[in-house]
Amino acid sequence: MPRFLLLAMATLAVGTAALSQPVRVEERRLAEVERGRALAEARCAACHAVTANAASPNPESPGFEDIANRKGLSSATLRQYLRNAHNYPEAMQFKLDRGQVRDLSAYIVTLKRSDYKPAI
Numbered sequence: 001m002p003r004f005l006l007l008a009m010a011t012l013a014v015g016t017a018a019l020s021q022p023v024r025v026e027e028r029r030l031a032e033v034e035r036g037r038a039l040a041e042a043r044c045a046a047c048h049a050v051t052a053n054a055a056s057p058n059p060e061s062p063g064f065e066d067i068a069n070r071k072g073l074s075s076a077t078l079r080q081y082l083r084n085a086h087n088y089p090e091a092m093q094f095k096l097d098r099g100q101v102r103d104l105s106a107y108i109v110t111l112k113r114s115d116y117k118p119a120i
């Protein structure tokens with residue numbers, strides 16, 4: 001095989017590997033978001049508004065959009081909070097495993113808005 005062809009193939013292989021990395025990360029994140037949303041609907045929606053522009057069934061519970069748009073909140077700070085059930089208010093009598101925490105946090109931060117204004 002001519003040398004230049006080998007080189008071209010090697011370059012292509014390296015390029016493809018570099019490209020598929022972020023794609024795979026993005027796919028994994030989208031799967032987390034999807035699972036997180038389903039979980040929020042199933043486990044949190046009895047009290048919290050879990051989507052944008054919705055009112056919480058339990059007025060004591062902040063909507064997830066309000067939580068997502070709190071200053072300084074990131075998926076990392078949210079994960080830290082949700083990982084430890086001792087942080088929870090009394091109404092939240094449950095535990096979440098690490099995967100659930102990761103999925104829920106990935107979903108909740110998708111509710112961040114640059115033009116967010118609190119309802120009051």
Ligand code: HEC
Pocket residue numbers: 039040043044045046047048058060061062067081082089091092104
């Ligand atoms: C039985 C009702 C109920 C359910 C179900 C519930 N929550 Fe809550 N949650 C509350 C209440 C009430 C508060 C507010 C407590 C307060 O402000 O003192 C709250 C607050 C929160 C907060 C904000 C804490 C803070 O810093 O103010 C987060 C985050 C949260 N809930 C996440 C979740 C998630 C995720 C789920 C589902 C897995 C869930 N909650 C299910 C009642 C509930």
